[in-house]
Amino acid sequence: MARRGVGTWVRESVWEIPLRRYLALLVAAALVAGLVFAVRPLLRDDRSCAPGVSRPEGSDECVGVATGSYDFGQTRLRDVVRAIRRENDRLKPGGYVTVALLLPYTSTSATSLNDILHQLQGAYLAQYRANHDSNGEAPAIRLVLANPGATGGHWRQTVDQLTRMTTSADRLRAVAGVGQSTDNAKKAVRELTRRHVPVVGSSITADDLANGQHGQDPYPGLARVSPTNTDEARALASFARVSAGKALLVYDKPGDPYTRTLQRSFAALIKGSPYEPQPFTPPADRSQEGTTANTFRQITHLVCDTSRETDTILFAGRHTQLRQFINALGGRGCQDRRFTVLTGDEASYLTHESELDRTALRHRLAVRYTSLAHPDAWARDTARTGGSAADFGALNELLAGARRAPVGPIGSAALDDGQLITGYDTLQLAVHGIREAVPDGRKIPGLADVGLQWPQVKGSLRVDGASGWICLDVHGNPYDKAVPIVELTPEGGARFVRIAWPEGKPPAKDCLPPSP
Structure with missing residues (x-):
């Protein structure tokens, strides 16, 4: 074998070093490129927004049930969401049940978001009262936010998630809120009640989102705070x-x-x-x-x-x-x-x-x-039946204390649109049903048992709401509920005119609905 000369060896070594470096760079670049291409699909598939909340395929909306301090990107909700988180965090495991407030938190309408804020504030104040001012009644109430999307289009994903929470450590026992009477809201309520999840409607007023029409109950377990249209x-x-x-x-x-x-x-x-x-x-x-x-x-x-x-x-x-x-x-x-x-x-x-x-x-x-409620409704006549200044005063006192710790802050609040009052009464009714359903010797009610309580919410078992008495008929609808007549004013806001009644007069003191 011919021996290579020194010159030949030097020349080959000089070329070999850069070639090795070049190949190494090529290999590294290929690895990086492969890693990028491998990670991209993972990043694309990460649809989470927060615990319990994600973006469905084909949508940029964050929907689902927020169990932490997630405010769905709405800065105006931040203070009250943090207040809810503080209250939830102090609850002892095994001693609470969960109520979900179902509202379109990703709405892009500033007007709708004001109403959502006020309903959420009212619901929180009722949660706080239930946990602190109920003489130790059980169970404690945990509140979470459930978002079906701005128009309710993702209701099925949210309903599926809520259903799973009924059998998990969350112990979901009621869904409250719902808000507007839309076709998607009807679908969500129908499916929730079909799955035996009790629902308490806040501002839904459509007749076909109520039981008892034509003698039928298409939403078993549904109760409502607001009168029908x-x-x-x-x-x-x-x-x-x-x-x-x-x-x-x-x-x-x-x-x-x-x-x-x-x-x-x-x-x-x-x-x-x-x-x-x-x-x-x-x-x-x-x-x-x-x-x-x-x-x-x-x-x-x-x-x-x-x-x-x-x-x-x-x-x-x-x-x-x-x-x-x-x-x-x-x-x-x-x-x-x-x-x-x-x-x-x-x-x-x-x-x-x-x-x-x-x-x-x-x-x-x-x-x-x-209006569904108004802060001046009971100011003029405290002697009438159907509601009282004292019942509204309990909420007003809570609201005054919510400007600072330990109750608040909960953000800018307003009463004249009626939504905060309605949100408060909605959760009050949910809490009433949950606690009345607790069996003797136990602290947690069965899921379906909560919805069975609504026909008995009348007489001495009525809920003395800030919006007026909540006396339910056998179908879960409020009987002869106070209806404030309100007028928009040129100066801004709204002026209370007077209370009207579906029956033409307030209910009797016993507040027992008559036979149909």
């Missing part, structure tokens, strides 16, 4: 004495559970009216503006075309469309004529609505609605 319309009629010949109906077509049942209730009040009801068609997501402002501008011309005796407009629609309609009426041609718009509790969303043209309310226009 029919009961609200009856209370409104007893207050306003609506005449068929002097009223025009404007309604959402095709509508949703809330607007459809409100439309039917209003149509029954003015049966035989000489005027054809005027429809408008909003976007499917009724929190969006759409083009309905144009329709309302045209309807104002028809309003002015009615006889001069016509002075009432019954509005069956959501708050965004109501705001557009009020703004249009402010510029109507017949400024010399006085009109009163009568509508349902959705109008409470406009209490602090910045886009509402309040100057319209100075142009011979009044907007009155059936």
Whole structure:
């Protein structure tokens, strides 16, 4: 074998070192590239937002049940969510049950988020009262936030998660809240109750989101704090004495559970009216503006075309469309004529609505609605039945203490839209059902047993709510519940007018619903 010379060896060594380094760099680059490509799918598949909350495939919304201090990215909820977390953290394992407050926490509507904040604040104050001012009654109450999405579209994922929590250490025993009467809300409530999960509705008022219609109970285990649209319309009629010949109906077509049942209730009040009801068609997501402002501008011309005796407009629609309609009426041609718009509790969303043209309310226009609650409802007459200043005062005292530790802070609170009061009463009813269902010698009730308590919530077993007495019929609906009539003011906010009653008068002292 021929021997290599020194020169040849040196030349090969000089080239060999850089070549080795080059190959090493290539291998390292390949490894890094492989690692990046391997990690990317993992990053893509990480859909979590917080414990119990994740983004469904094809969506950027964080939905599910938040069991920690997650506020769904809503800074206005931060203080009250932290207060709830502090209260939850002090509970002893095995000594509490969980109540989930089901609301659309990822809503993009500032108006809706105000209502959500106030309901959450009210629910927390009821939780705090139940855990600290109940003379040691058991079980303690843990509160969590359940989000089905801004429009409720992810209700099934959230319902599945809530169902699992009924058999885990969470010991979920009720779902409260629900909020708006939408088709997705109906689906969620139907599925929860089908799975024997008790539900306590806060501000749902649609007749077809209630039991007892046509003798049927499609939602076994559902109780409600708020009257149905029919009961609200009856209370409104007893207050306003609506005449068929002097009223025009404007309604959402095709509508949703809330607007459809409100439309039917209003149509029954003015049966035989000489005027054809005027429809408008909003976007499917009724929190969006759409083009309905144009329709309302045209309807104002028809309003002015009615006889001069016509002075009432019954509005069956959501708050965004109501705001557009009020703004249009402010510029109507017949400024010399006085009109009163009568509508349902959705109008409470406009209490602090910045886009509402309040100057319209100075142009011979009044907007009155059936509120679910109002802080002035019991201030004028403490002797009447159906509620009392003392019951509201208990909440007011709690709220005053929530400005600082140990109860608060809970963020900026308001009572005049009724939502904080309603949220408080909703959780009070849930706590009542849970504790009444506890068997002798035990501290935790069975899941289905909670929903069996609703028919007995009457008489001396009623809940003395801050919004008025909560006396339930055998279907879980409030009987002859106080309905505050409220009026939007040009200066901002809303003014209490007076209490109306579905039965035309307050319930008797025994608060026992009569036979149908």
